[in-house]
Amino acid sequence: MSDCRYQPKIVAFFCTWCTYTASDLAGISRLAYAPNVRVMRLMCSGRLDPQFVLAAFRYGADGVLIGGCHPGDCHYQEGNYKTRRRIELLRAVLRDLGIEDQRLRLEWISASEGEKVQRVCNEMTEELRMLGPVRLERPQRAVAEPAGESR
Amino acid sequence: MTKPKIAFYWCASCGGCEEAVVDLGENLLTVVELVDVAFWPVALDFKREDVEALDDGELAAAFINGAVRTSEQEEMAGLLRRKSAAVVAFGSCAMFGGVPGLANLYESQDILDVVYHEAPSVQNSAGTLPAEHSRVAEGELTLPAFGASVLTLDQVIDVDYYLPGCPPPAGLIASAVTALVEGKLPGKGAVLAPDVALCSECPRAATKPDKLLVRAFRRPHQVFIDPELCLLAQGLICLGPATRAGCAAACPGGNMPCTGCMGPTSGVIDYGAKALSSVASLLDADGEDEITARVAEIADPVGTFYRYSLPASLLHRRVRPAATAEKEEVAP
Numbered sequence: 001m002s003d004c005r006y007q008p009k010i011v012a013f014f015c016t017w018c019t020y021t022a023s024d025l026a027g028i029s030r031l032a033y034a035p036n037v038r039v040m041r042l043m044c045s046g047r048l049d050p051q052f053v054l055a056a057f058r059y060g061a062d063g064v065l066i067g068g069c070h071p072g073d074c075h076y077q078e079g080n081y082k083t084r085r086r087i088e089l090l091r092a093v094l095r096d097l098g099i100e101d102q103r104l105r106l107e108w109i110s111a112s113e114g115e116k117v118q119r120v121c122n123e124m125t126e127e128l129r130m131l132g133p134v135r136l137e138r139p140q141r142a143v144a145e146p147a148g149e150s151r
Numbered sequence: 152m153t154k155p156k157i158a159f160y161w162c163a164s165c166g167g168c169e170e171a172v173v174d175l176g177e178n179l180l181t182v183v184e185l186v187d188v189a190f191w192p193v194a195l196d197f198k199r200e201d202v203e204a205l206d207d208g209e210l211a212a213a214f215i216n217g218a219v220r221t222s223e224q225e226e227m228a229g230l231l232r233r234k235s236a237a238v239v240a241f242g243s244c245a246m247f248g249g250v251p252g253l254a255n256l257y258e259s260q261d262i263l264d265v266v267y268h269e270a271p272s273v274q275n276s277a278g279t280l281p282a283e284h285s286r287v288a289e290g291e292l293t294l295p296a297f298g299a300s301v302l303t304l305d306q307v308i309d310v311d312y313y314l315p316g317c318p319p320p321a322g323l324i325a326s327a328v329t330a331l332v333e334g335k336l337p338g339k340g341a342v343l344a345p346d347v348a349l350c351s352e353c354p355r356a357a358t359k360p361d362k363l364l365v366r367a368f369r370r371p372h373q374v375f376i377d378p379e380l381c382l383l384a385q386g387l388i389c390l391g392p393a394t395r396a397g398c399a400a401a402c403p404g405g406n407m408p409c410t411g412c413m414g415p416t417s418g419v420i421d422y423g424a425k426a427l428s429s430v431a432s433l434l435d436a437d438g439e440d441e442i443t444a445r446v447a448e449i450a451d452p453v454g455t456f457y458r459y460s461l462p463a464s465l466l467h468r469r470v471r472p473a474a475t476a477e478k479e480e481v482a483p
Binding site for chain 2: 049050051053054055057058071081082084085086088089090092093096097098099120134135136137138139140142143
């Protein structure tokens with residue numbers, strides 16, 4: 001990357017029917033957007049286990065973006081509604097654990113909205129750039145372990 | 152034949168786990184016939200030197216309860232690890248961090264400030280704080296170091312078996328000790344409890360609706376709880392669906408919702424995330440504003456879903472604000 005500013009890492013979970021297709025459309029339409037987003041394809045945003053979000057943060061993500069079908073458009077009727085409830089509750093938990101609201105973003109992006117993928121990815125990258133990296137800690141002992149005894 | 156030697160020890164805990172051993176009642180006498188208790192600070196007058204005098208691995212098992220925060224607890228855990236063939240993390244605190252683990256929501260300095268300065272019942276005009284070393288007329292006094300976070304036992308030492316519960320149910324303790332004496336313990340790393348969800352043994356299970364939807368969440372003091380009906384169907388946050396069985400659903404049986412002390416079933420990495428997922432999907436609300444309002448009604452979300460497991464969770468503790476965190480290199 002020639003850009004030497006801080007580059008946040010974003011893990012994105014896109015549903016295969018809407019948002020993932022939209023990101024394909026963005027690519028086919030030659031819409032350039034921030035390369036900070038790593039996309040994982042799920043069959044439905046409802047497949048998103050909140051554990052995935054926490055694992056993303058634990059293993060180095062600075063933000064997590066979830067993309068699903070617009071309300072009423074879910075291929076499986078109500079997967080996106082369940083996601084909306086889970087993410088709202090997860091956000092409340094993360095807030096109390098010191099992870100800012102902007103680091104977890106849920107967007108409804110239909111298959112035709114390639115430019116929305118571009119806009120959301122760019123916006124989120126800029127917002128996280130302002131926030132800086134997440135600094136998660138590993139468990140630390142009160143007394144440092146003597147060398148050679150660590151597991 | 153010499154009887155196998157066992158040890159009980161407590162770290163950061165309330166004493167309830169010790170109580171649970173005593174709760175074995177007359178069965179405790181059977182246990183004492185089968186094993187020699189070589190160390191149990193709460194009940195017997197053995198000292199640290201007695202443990203140090205043992206050969207490495209001489210104890211058949213050490214049952215350690217409580218989370219770990221101080222250097223003393225780390226040392227004792229390490230000592231018992233060396234002297235024991237098997238270490239059992241006994242109870243939710245040793246296994247997941249437990250209620251003391253909620254201290255990971257705060258900085259250690261904030262905790263000291265509240266306890267030694269700000270609490271309304273404290274008179275400390277000299278501003279005295281506990282110090283690892285202090286000099287008095289008689290010489291130097293020392294206290295254990297206070298760690299930055301609460302840890303689970305297996306974040307400090309290697310653990311062979313896990314016995315969950317706050318405290319572990321007497322039946323599970325008895326079967327663990329029996330398995331130990333008979334040499335029938337399962338493979339290393341096993342949780343000595345059933346691997347199914349609590350609902351499977353809940354007396355209210357039959358009243359759980361097929362399609363469970365909750366209009367609004369309620370707390371136990373806000374409703375008259377029906378003693379028969381599924382607690383989730385009454386709008387109470389019961390964590391039974393996300394929690395391991397083994398306690399005979401003691402809390403739902405006693406008209407209180409499950410708070411998740413038995414931890415998750417196998418395959419779940421982060422108990423709180425799984426528990427909040429199961430609760431959130433029951434919410435009967437679709438609009439964004441309505442969902443936000445319903446979620447805001449859940450008091451203390453971390454304390455509700457991570458009541459026993461914050462130190463064991465993927466995040467482990469509250470993220471320190473950027474101002475106190477070390478500067479990190481930002482160049483790619």
